[in-house]
Amino acid sequence: xxxSRAIARKRNGYGKALxxxxxxxxxxxxxxxxxxxxKALRDKGYVVVPKDSPEAKxxxxxxxxxxxxxxxxxxxxxxxxxxxxxxxxxxxPAILVSGKEEQVICSISRKSAAGGxxxxxTIIDQSLQEYMNELKARIK
Numbered sequence: 001x002x003x004s005r006a007i008a009r010k011r012n013g014y015g016k017a018l019x020x021x022x023x024x025x026x027x028x029x030x031x032x033x034x035x036x037x038x039k040a041l042r043d044k045g046y047v048v049v050p051k052d053s054p055e056a057k058x059x060x061x062x063x064x065x066x067x068x069x070x071x072x073x074x075x076x077x078x079x080x081x082x083x084x085x086x087x088x089x090x091x092x093p094a095i096l097v098s099g100k101e102e103q104v105i106c107s108i109s110r111k112s113a114a115g116g117x118x119x120x121x122t123i124i125d126q127s128l129q130e131y132m133n134e135l136k137a138r139i140k
Contacts, residue, residue: 004028007124008071010115021071021120032128033066033088040132044139046095062092071123073115080115084108084127088135095139102138106130 005028008021023029038048041062049055068087073080084107091101108126112119 004030007069008073008120011073011075015075029066029069030064033064033069033131036128036132037062037064037090037135040135040139041095043132044136046139060092060094062090062095065089065091069127071120071127076111079111079113082110082112082115082119082123084123084130086127086131088131090135090138097138097140102135104131104134104138106134 002020002022005023005025006020007023007029010018010021012018023032041048049059051061066088068085071082071084073082086104086106088104089101090096090104093099093101096102106127108123108130110119110123110126112122
């Protein structure tokens, strides 16, 4: 349960773990990427329906597997750097430019004066936005 919600680990300047950054209860990393994928598809003009809806039988299935989504902090002298890394496999040959499975890999880096909640939220949001941008470039 906790692993599906873990997205980062806080560390002090000496590298000692201070605690994990978790999504709120009821939210998982899979949820974040499912929502981001739906948004990317809709931005490209696709109508997205749940797989258990009657309309789904006429649609094109899309599968998303999150292999990695992790954020971390790199201490610095005057500022810290927060980094995020994404690796996701998307399968939906009929909608992808390549006509096969796509591996979407992206990373983001952001300087911050401190590693508070707002800084972590920003790096998470920017990582998801970068994923959506990369995915949209691969959708027909």
